[in-house]
Amino acid sequence: MGLFDNILKDDESLFLNPEHLDYDYQPKLIPFREQEQQYMATCIKPLLQNRNGKNLLIYGPPGIGKTVSSKQVIKELEGYEDKITPIYINCWKKSTSHKIAVEVCSQLNYKWTHNKNTEELLKQIAEILNKKTALLILDEADKIEDFSFMYSFLEDIYKKSLFLITNNIDFLTKLDSRMLSRLSLSELEFKPYNLNQTKDILKTRKDYAFVKNVFEEEAFNTLVEKTYNLRDIRTGLYLLKEAGNIAETKASRKIILEHAQQAINNLKEYKIKNSSTLKEEEKLILNTVKENSGKTLKEIYNILTKNNEIPYRTFTRKVKFLNNNNMISSEEIMTETGGKSFKLHYGSIKKLGEY
Ligand SMILES: Nc1ncnc2c1ncn2[C@@H]1O[C@H](COP(=O)(O)OP(=O)(O)OP(=O)(O)O)[C@@H](O)[C@H]1O
Numbered sequence: 097m098g099l100f101d102n103i104l105k106d107d108e109s110l111f112l113n114p115e116h117l118d119y120d121y122q123p124k125l126i127p128f129r130e131q132e133q134q135y136m137a138t139c140i141k142p143l144l145q146n147r148n149g150k151n152l153l154i155y156g157p158p159g160i161g162k163t164v165s166s167k168q169v170i171k172e173l174e175g176y177e178d179k180i181t182p183i184y185i186n187c188w189k190k191s192t193s194h195k196i197a198v199e200v201c202s203q204l205n206y207k208w209t210h211n212k213n214t215e216e217l218l219k220q221i222a223e224i225l226n227k228k229t230a231l232l233i234l235d236e237a238d239k240i241e242d243f244s245f246m247y248s249f250l251e252d253i254y255k256k257s258l259f260l261i262t263n264n265i266d267f268l269t270k271l272d273s274r275m276l277s278r279l280s281l282s283e284l285e286f287k288p289y290n291l292n293q294t295k296d297i298l299k300t301r302k303d304y305a306f307v308k309n310v311f312e313e314e315a316f317n318t319l320v321e322k323t324y325n326l327r328d329i330r331t332g333l334y335l336l337k338e339a340g341n342i343a344e345t346k347a348s349r350k351i352i353l354e355h356a357q358q359a360i361n362n363l364k365e366y367k368i369k370n371s372s373t374l375k376e377e378e379k380l381i382l383n384t385v386k387e388n389s390g391k392t393l394k395e396i397y398n399i400l401t402k403n404n405e406i407p408y409r410t411f412t413r414k415v416k417f418l419n420n421n422n423m424i425s426s427e428e429i430m431t432e433t434g435g436k437s438f439k440l441h442y443g444s445i446k447k448l449g450e451y
């Protein structure tokens with residue numbers, strides 16, 4: 097063997113089809129979510145028979161296939177264009193009724209949106225959608241800032257299904273009870289994948305993404321285990337890509353255990369970087385926790401409210417959200433009076449350290 101045989105040449109890459117590791121890549125098949133997709137289909141089926149459909153709340157923690165499965169259902173509706181108009185909106189990107197309305201118009205190919213207010217747009221949308229039946233999927237529904245679009249959809253469209261997707265069902269408390277009863281939501285919970293399922297999903301993505309045999313088994317298994325512990329396939333895709341990039345920077349022809357471990361070490365930074373998509377109040381809370389990591393919930397609230405007005409309930413809700421998204425972690429403690437309290441830590445350091 098020559099001295100330089102193990103070194104990757106300048107024009108060589110370990111990646112074959114790296115787009116298979118993109119978070120918004122839509123794989124041909126979504127294994128282990130057949131039942132969930134079937135249930136979604138059941139809610140939509142009446143629309144294909146020109147009857148009213150069911151409304152559905154789809155919920156579960158991040159990175160376990162809620163978005164990708166619902167998009168798959170839309171894909172399966174190809175061929176039924178004469179009966180149903182499917183619309184998918186990511187409410188993190190479009191959070192106000194006006195933005196949602198403009199986006200819906202664009203998906204409907206309705207171009208005369210300029211100089212029209214939300215109400216006028218809603219009227220146009222109803223006119224178009226009522227020619228057939230409609231499926232509206234509002235993904236990241238907890239990010240919706242005002243619900244007038246949703247109200248109008250429920251009131252003015254005759255035959256429809258509304259799917260709300262979220263990992264934080266608390267937002268439903270913002271809806272009034274009349275609206276909730278009108279919605280009469282069925283529920284579909286997504287639960288995390290088990291270890292074998294996690295491995296299977298990542299293996300398929302890896303086999304497409306990388307050149308054959310470059311990923312060493314030991315390195316891959318380490319990343320699978322980490323992904324399973326975090327219950328988040330999106331993080332798993334990040335880890336696969338990161339390990340590949342690290343191996344390439346080192347001009348290695350193989351992705352070995354050391355690269356996988358380095359990728360896991362880089363995770364902390366990745367989670368925090370994601371915070372660029374947070375809202376102002378959430379950022380404020382995250383920064384306060386960062387500067388006061390290890391202090392109790394109460395202490396952090398007191399520090400925060402010295403300069404800002406945030407109701408305690410909003411604060412605890414946002415803390416829960418940051419915690420669910422692994423941006424902060426909480427540790428249960430006993431107070432001197434024997435009650436329960438929490439210490440907050442910045443990042444998912446504690447959680448990651450536990451595994
Ligand atoms: N069964 C599966 N097969 C293949 N890829 C999957 C599967 N489940 C999830 N993924 C992939 O994992 C990533 C995260 O999935 P998805 O975006 O659907 O998560 P989510 O449940 O909507 O999360 P969030 O609540 O954070 O929006 C995506 O890149 C998706 O392609």
Ligand SMILES: [Mg+2]
Pocket residue numbers: 162163164235236
């Ligand atoms: Mg999603």
